[in-house]
Amino acid sequence: MADKLKNLRVAILVTDGFERVELTDPRKALMGEGADTKVISPKTGELKSWEHDHWGDTVRVDESLAQANPDNYDALLLPGGVINADTIRMEPRAVEFVRAFAKQGKPMAVICHAPWLLIEADLVRGRKVTSWPSLKTDLRNAGATWVDEEVVVDNGLVTSRKPDDIPAFNKKMIEEFGEGVHAQPTSGRRGWENP
16 A cells, blocks of 8 residues: 555545445545545435446445534545435535635545535636536536546646546546645635635
């Protein structure tokens, strides 16, 4: 095991319907670099994953969102999946949890449909991002610059479009998480600097 991320604590925020590979593959990459990862959810027990077009394996919740403290984590991973992303953005605690990471300049890795939660938290204004193509207009309307690239990095925020992008996503996620807290933007990014 490598130790680029030794002692780094990563929160993985999800609920039922997350795209399985968008949680399991990045989590494996993080743990392979020595990070401690915890699945956090508004639900307790186990969560059902989504696998392309059907329900997939379950994943155990490590900590309930009601008990989770963003101060106890160094970085945040937001897997996608339409059901997961659309459901979790309606959870006020999830929105506040993500805002806390942004306010402290902690790095985040967000893939596929997960940027919906960033939109809900008003954290994409002035940011360059990518996502699943159907979110393009939502992100632009929320003030982001949307591009169709496999991975985009903007001051500690890593975004990717889909499962095929995971190798590039993991590489940049590990790099940004390893850098730690990023300086907060100073102009034109109201949503990011004052969540």
